Amino acid sequence: MGAKKNDILQGTLALLILKSLASQKKLHGYAITVHIERVSDQLLRVEEGSLYPALHRMEQEGWVRAEWGTTEKNREARFYSLTPLGRKQLAREEDNWARLTEGVSRVIRYGLA
Amino acid sequence: MAWLERCWNVLRPRRLQSDLERELRFHMRERADDLVADGMNDAEAAARARRQFGNYTSQMEWTRDMDINGWLEALLRHLRLAVRGLRKTPAFTATVVATLALGIGANSAVFSAIDAVLLRPLPFPGGDQLMKLTQIDPHASNSFVAPARLEDWNRLAGAFQGISGSYQQDESELSGELPEKLNRALVAPRFLRVLGVAPELGRDFTPQEEKFGGPDAVLISDRLWRRRFGASPNALGKSLRLGRTSVPIIGVMPASFHYPDRDVDLWSVSAPDALYAQDRTSTWFTVIGRLKPGVTVAQGRANLATVQANLGRQFPKSDSKLLTAVEPLKEVTVGGVRKSLIILFASVTLLLLIACINIAALLLSRAAARHHEIAVRFSLGASRASVVGHLLSEVLLLALAGAALGLVVASGASAVFRSLAKDLPRIEEMGLDWRIVLYSLACAVAVTLLCGLVPALRGARQDLAGSLAQAGRSQVGGRNRVQFVLVGAQVALAVTLLAGAGLLLRSFQELSRVSPGFHPERVLSFHVSMSWGETADQKAAKQRAQSMLEALRAVPGVESAAVAMALPGVPTEYQVELKSSEGRAGSEPKMMAQGRVVSPEYFATVGIPLLAGTLCRDEGAAQMMVNRSFADAYMPGTSAVGRHLTQPFDAYLKPALVSGIVGDAREMGMDQAPGPVVYWCWPTAQPGQFFLVRTHGNPRLMAATIRRKMHEIAPARSVYDLTPLTEHISDAYAENRLRTILLVFFAATAVLLACVGLYGTLSFMVNVRQREVGLRLALGAVRGQIVRQFLAQGLVVSLAGCAAGLALSAASGRLLAGMLYGVSATDGITLAGVVATITAVSGLASLVPAVRAARLEPMQVLRDE
Numbered sequence: 001m002g003a004k005k006n007d008i009l010q011g012t013l014a015l016l017i018l019k020s021l022a023s024q025k026k027l028h029g030y031a032i033t034v035h036i037e038r039v040s041d042q043l044l045r046v047e048e049g050s051l052y053p054a055l056h057r058m059e060q061e062g063w064v065r066a067e068w069g070t071t072e073k074n075r076e077a078r079f080y081s082l083t084p085l086g087r088k089q090l091a092r093e094e095d096n097w098a099r100l101t102e103g104v105s106r107v108i109r110y111g112l113a
Numbered sequence: 114m115a116w117l118e119r120c121w122n123v124l125r126p127r128r129l130q131s132d133l134e135r136e137l138r139f140h141m142r143e144r145a146d147d148l149v150a151d152g153m154n155d156a157e158a159a160a161r162a163r164r165q166f167g168n169y170t171s172q173m174e175w176t177r178d179m180d181i182n183g184w185l186e187a188l189l190r191h192l193r194l195a196v197r198g199l200r201k202t203p204a205f206t207a208t209v210v211a212t213l214a215l216g217i218g219a220n221s222a223v224f225s226a227i228d229a230v231l232l233r234p235l236p237f238p239g240g241d242q243l244m245k246l247t248q249i250d251p252h253a254s255n256s257f258v259a260p261a262r263l264e265d266w267n268r269l270a271g272a273f274q275g276i277s278g279s280y281q282q283d284e285s286e287l288s289g290e291l292p293e294k295l296n297r298a299l300v301a302p303r304f305l306r307v308l309g310v311a312p313e314l315g316r317d318f319t320p321q322e323e324k325f326g327g328p329d330a331v332l333i334s335d336r337l338w339r340r341r342f343g344a345s346p347n348a349l350g351k352s353l354r355l356g357r358t359s360v361p362i363i364g365v366m367p368a369s370f371h372y373p374d375r376d377v378d379l380w381s382v383s384a385p386d387a388l389y390a391q392d393r394t395s396t397w398f399t400v401i402g403r404l405k406p407g408v409t410v411a412q413g414r415a416n417l418a419t420v421q422a423n424l425g426r427q428f429p430k431s432d433s434k435l436l437t438a439v440e441p442l443k444e445v446t447v448g449g450v451r452k453s454l455i456i457l458f459a460s461v462t463l464l465l466l467i468a469c470i471n472i473a474a475l476l477l478s479r480a481a482a483r484h485h486e487i488a489v490r491f492s493l494g495a496s497r498a499s500v501v502g503h504l505l506s507e508v509l510l511l512a513l514a515g516a517a518l519g520l521v522v523a524s525g526a527s528a529v530f531r532s533l534a535k536d537l538p539r540i541e542e543m544g545l546d547w548r549i550v551l552y553s554l555a556c557a558v559a560v561t562l563l564c565g566l567v568p569a570l571r572g573a574r575q576d577l578a579g580s581l582a583q584a585g586r587s588q589v590g591g592r593n594r595v596q597f598v599l600v601g602a603q604v605a606l607a608v609t610l611l612a613g614a615g616l617l618l619r620s621f622q623e624l625s626r627v628s629p630g631f632h633p634e635r636v637l638s639f640h641v642s643m644s645w646g647e648t649a650d651q652k653a654a655k656q657r658a659q660s661m662l663e664a665l666r667a668v669p670g671v672e673s674a675a676v677a678m679a680l681p682g683v684p685t686e687y688q689v690e691l692k693s694s695e696g697r698a699g700s701e702p703k704m705m706a707q708g709r710v711v712s713p714e715y716f717a718t719v720g721i722p723l724l725a726g727t728l729c730r731d732e733g734a735a736q737m738m739v740n741r742s743f744a745d746a747y748m749p750g751t752s753a754v755g756r757h758l759t760q761p762f763d764a765y766l767k768p769a770l771v772s773g774i775v776g777d778a779r780e781m782g783m784d785q786a787p788g789p790v791v792y793w794c795w796p797t798a799q800p801g802q803f804f805l806v807r808t809h810g811n812p813r814l815m816a817a818t819i820r821r822k823m824h825e826i827a828p829a830r831s832v833y834d835l836t837p838l839t840e841h842i843s844d845a846y847a848e849n850r851l852r853t854i855l856l857v858f859f860a861a862t863a864v865l866l867a868c869v870g871l872y873g874t875l876s877f878m879v880n881v882r883q884r885e886v887g888l889r890l891a892l893g894a895v896r897g898q899i900v901r902q903f904l905a906q907g908l909v910v911s912l913a914g915c916a917a918g919l920a921l922s923a924a925s926g927r928l929l930a931g932m933l934y935g936v937s938a939t940d941g942i943t944l945a946g947v948v949a950t951i952t953a954v955s956g957l958a959s960l961v962p963a964v965r966a967a968r969l970e971p972m973q974v975l976r977d978e
Contacts, residue, residue: 029136030143048140048166052133073146078136 013046013054014063015097018090021064021082028069028077029055055080063089141166191499191506198507205479206511209472212866213515213560216468218522219859221553223461225527226534227454228552229543235443236369236542238309239403243442244413246276246400248421248435252690252760258398260383260390262432263301265424266400272408272416277307278398279373280383282800285642285831287354291824294642294831295337296376297355299383307403308372314338315349315364318382322363325384329360332380335368353379356644356829373399375541389649393431397645401442414439446538453852456928460613460859463606465556466563467863470606471870473564474599476508478877480572487572500573508565509557516557520550533851536844571595596874597906601914603870607863608918608951609925614860615943616933617853623935624846630778630787631681632720636805636838637812638680641823642831643800654798657827662712664826665806670815672807675714676796680803681721682842684782691791693748694757694768704747704758706739706789707780712796716775718807719838726754726773729794736794737769741777743789758791769793783842784934805838812837852932864951867914868958875907875962886966887974896967903966907959908952915948 020035021027027035032055033046058064063086069079082090141162148158199206234240246266247256258266258278267276279300285292302323311317312332321327331353342348352359360381371377383398384390404413417437425433480487490500524545534540641661647654658676665674679685689708713729715721716738729736737758744753757768772794777787796802808815816835823832843850879886886899926938936943 028139030140033140034147048137052137052140075139075142076135077139078132 012097013050014058015090015093016044016046017051017054017058017080018063018082018086018093021080022087022090026069026079026081028071028079030077032080058086061089062086137166188502188506191503192510194503195507195510199510202479205475209475209511210514210518212468212472213512213557214518214522215862216465217516217519217553217556217560218526219461220465220556221519221523221549222526222530223454223458224552225523225545225549226530226537226540226543227458228548230447230537230539231451231454233542235446235539237372239406240443241441242274242404242406242408243308244273244402244404244410244439245442245445246402246417247438247440248396249438250435252434256438257396258400259393259396259431260301260385260387260398261393262396262424263398263400264385266402266417266420267303269420269423270402270413270417272405272413273402274405275303275307276400276402277301277304278400279304279380280397280399280645281373281377282645283640283642283831283833284355284379284644285829287356287829288352292642292829292831294640294833295353295355295378297331297379297381298373298377299645300380301383301385301398301400304380307401309403310367310370312364313367314346315362317364323382323384325387325390327382327384329358330363330381331355331360332364332366333362334366334378335370337378338365355379369542371541393428402439410439410441450537450848452928452932453848456613456852456932457855459925459928460610460856463610464859464863464866465560467603467606467866467870469560469564470599470603471866471873472508472511472560473568474596474603474870474874476504476564476568477571477596477599478873480504480568481877481881483572497573501569504569504572505561505565508569509561512557512560512565513554515560516553519556520545520553523549523553533854534848536847567595596877597910600867600870600874601910601917603867604911604914604951604955605917605921607860607867608915608947609921610856610860610863611947611950612918612922612944613925613929614853614856615947616929616936616938616940617849617856619936619940619943620932620934621849621853624783627779627783627935629682629783630721630776633682633838633842635808635810635812636719637808637815637819637835638803638805638838638841639819639835640801640833641804641827642833643798645800648797648799651797655796658796658798661804661823661826662714664822665804665819668815668818668822670809670818672809673714673718674804674806675712675718677709677711677715677803677805678796678799678801679709679780680805680838680841681719681778681780682783682838683845684785686781689760689791691758691760694759702747704743704789706743706791709780709790709792710796711792711794713794715792715805718805719778720807721778722776724774724776726771729772729792731794731796735767735769736772738773738775738792738794739771740775740787740790740792742787743791744774746789782845784846849932864954867951868954871907871911871955872958872961875903875959876965878906879903879962879966882966883969883974887969887971890969891971891975899967900960900963903963904956904959907963908956911951911955911959915951918951919944919948 016036017032020032020039024031024035029051033048033051036044036046055064055066059066059080062083064080065083066078066080068076071077141159144162144165145155145158148161149155153161235243237243246258248258248262249256257280263276263278267273270276277300279298281296281298284295284297286295302318302320305311305317313335315332318330318332319327322330333348333353338344338348342351348362348365350361352361354360366380389395402413404410414437417439421432421435421437425435487500490503527543527545531540531543643654662674662676665671679687687708689706691704691706693704713731716723716728724741729738739748739753739758744750747753748756753771753774756771758771759768775792778790779785779787780790781788806812806815806819820832820835823830889899890896922944923939929938
């Protein structure tokens with residue numbers, strides 16, 4: 001496991017997944033991993049061990065919908081998409097994230113001043 | 114529907130597993146493909162992908178945990194355990210389930226009566242908008258409304274969608290072999306529209322039929338339709354022969370339609386534009402109205418009062434003194450029985466509470482007996498919540514089984530209740546439906562919490578883990594205090610119920626001991642059909658009645674015969690104000706009395722003695738009798754005889770001569786002390802008047818003879834409701850009797866349950882303390898002392914319970930006020946009797962375990978330990 005790659009902060013995985021689905025409409029689990037890693041320029045790495053439990057939990061919460069489909073390579077995969085409820089949750093989590101980073105950066109700036 | 118899906122997932126875990134496997138496997142293959150694309154060889158890529166994925170099996174499990182709801186699984190596990198546990202103790206399970214079934218069943222049955230009678234709206238669409246409208250004449254006691262006024266109200270009262278009304282009379286239907294008595298409701302126009310009901314078959318009256326002189330038409334009841342026409346649709350268009358006219362049937366009403374009451378067989382129109390209906394002082398309609406949507410009762414009331422005030426200015430002579438009242442029809446129908454039903458419900462709920470307490474005590478003992486098991490569970494790492502959950506799920510299971518069985522009990526009990534309370538209004542609407550099922554389920558949940566929570570929390574106390582060390586060693590601790598408090602509470606509730614039942618029973622006894630002032634035995638009463646139309650020719654009608662009476666007197670076995678408008682001893686209210694033509698000092702009190710209209714033979718027939726003066730003669734309202742109370746109150750001594758009395762506000766009545774004074778009889782009902790009564794000796798012939806016949810022997814045996822005789826002289830009339838007077842009187846107190854019987858039954862059950870509770874708890878105590886008792890006996894304790902000790906313990910608990918129960922029943926005595934006769938709610942004899950009964954029975958219940966304790970063989974016990 002590359003030490004340079006950041007493990008995802010607890011609780012932000014849902015935000016990342018929701019955001020990925022919001023920009024791509026329909027993705028399977030592996031594509032979500034790839035998407036997050038690519039868009040973050042390999043800065044973030046998604047643990048498979050957290051991804052699937054998170055996806056299934058989000059499905060139970062009603063934030064995402066899952067259905068079986070086939071990939072371009074004609075393989076069977078489970079595709080996830082965002083529900084209206086998930087869209088609302090995304091807005092909420094983005095908000096939370098903004099507040100968290102704002103708070104953290106203020107604390108850091110205070111220390112520097 | 115995440116929730117549904119989770120439940121679904123619980124039911125098909127295998128399917129879910131394979132889906133999950135496919136998904137995770139796909140992920141690894143994609144990863145491997147990408148690695149190959151980056152230049153890795155196949156085998157290495159697969160290994161790398163798998164390694165990166167981590168522990169495959171635990172991944173599967175973690176993910177699956179997100180799908181299957183953990184606690185749902187825990188619940189199932191608890192229930193499975195509970196079933197297993199309960200199966201191991203069948204006696205305990207059966208006792209608890211049977212107790213609960215009885216408790217919940219009786220409760221649901223009474224609730225179904227309350228639901229049908231009090232809670233549900235009347236069985237008409239928008240039944241809550243239906244009102245009863247009355248006119249109040251300060252000088253007359255009837256509240257019927259003149260047809261012309263009804264039409265005015267309907268036209269002018271804007272708060273109402275429509276106003277209509279009805280009155281009833283008995284008819285002879287002559288198309289069969291013998292005349293059949295049918296009850297006909299004569300209705301004002303708009304009747305069915307106001308009620309919002311349509312005929313099941315056929316049609317409503319047309320506007321032509323609602324006018325005077327229009328075509329005749331009649332609607333028939335479902336009951337008559339089934340009885341006479343075998344429920345054939347061909348009944349429409351057939352005719353009924355009522356008196357001299359043949360009336361075509363235009364429709365059949367639904368089976369659930371029982372308005373004005375459940376005895377109605379026919380509905381036909383009483384046209385408001387008939388000539389005889391124009392007099393604003395002759396009143397006959399019972400009036401109903403439907404409020405417009407959104408209009409409150411208060412608004413309707415104000416609206417009708419305004420309308421009537423305007424009518425008062427328009428018709429000062431007839432209308433200016435009249436007031437109006439508007440009451441919800443439902444309140445008018447069922448208001449009278451609310452208190453009885455609430456008392457029944459309260460007592461049956463007390464019973465359920467006692468049953469709960471009993472079960473709680475049983476569960477406590479069970480939990481105590483399971484110390485060891487629970488301690489093991491704790492030491493193996495069970496959480497407190499899971500132990501409580503386990504114990505509670507056991508109770509839930511018991512309660513659910515009890516509720517299910519209780520529904521069976523309830524259906525039986527409500528059938529019994531219906532047959533016992535057949536006179537209760539709306540009782541025909543009572544039945545078991547989903548509301549009752551829901552109610553029983555709610556009972557089960559309440560029961561679970563009530564009787565399960567305390568034992569479960571106590572049973573699951575962590576410190577019990579310590580008892581693992583002293584497995585099975587008996588300890589006598591404060592734990593038993595809770596059990597005794599529970600038993601005491603049970604006794605208290607049983608005392609409350611028993612006190613209520615005792616008071617009702619005592620009043621019933623007092624009532625039957627009352628001397629009524631007349632002799633109801635050997636008197637037969639009946640009706641002869643007659644219509645209101647016939648009252649127009651009073652002379653002919655009276656002659657007919659006279660000849661009937663003479664014919665009756667000629668029948669062998671008949672001592673005397675009379676007619677009366679009301680039956681003595683059966684509550685009937687007809688209050689009149691009287692004025693003496695000879696004048697009285699203005700300072701003397703207003704003369705108020707109950708008025709009765711009888712034929713002169715009435716006094717001999719029902720056995721009211723003549724005290725002074727002579728018996729009146731039937732001379733066209735010219736003579737009357739007064740009773741002793743009247744004379745004592747207003748005209749002391751015999752000064753009443755020879756005076757003339759009149760009703761000050763009745764222009765039609767001439768003053769009548771008081772020809773004599775008779776003894777006081779309980780005319781108003783057996784539970785009412787006699788007050789002033791006046792008897793007018795001029796029976797107007799009227800529908801619904803009673804024929805009374807005093808017989809030599811059993812009046813019931815004369816019924817057939819009398820029926821035959823009446824048919825001989827009046828073949829076109831039906832004779833019905835041939836019933837001994839004593840039966841009428843006891844029917845008048847049927848509600849009272851039902852209440853008493855049920856309360857006595859509940860109280861007996863409560864006492865039984867309380868004794869079982871006491872017995873069970875003491876037996877348990879004896880078991881727990883076996884070792885101690887054995888030791889004491891071995892050290893030389895006297896057996897009598899042991900008996901005394903346990904007996905005293907039982908008696909102290911039950912006496913404390915008695916004290917609490919007496920306080921409780923004093924507090925709830927208000928509920929019984931008005932239902933008691935001849936005893937006060939704090940009657941010493943009754944309460945002493947209750948305490949004595951409870952003490953005796955609980956003494957017996959504690960004696961058995963006490964003696965068993967004293968009979969223990971010390972060596973045996975000590976060896977066993």
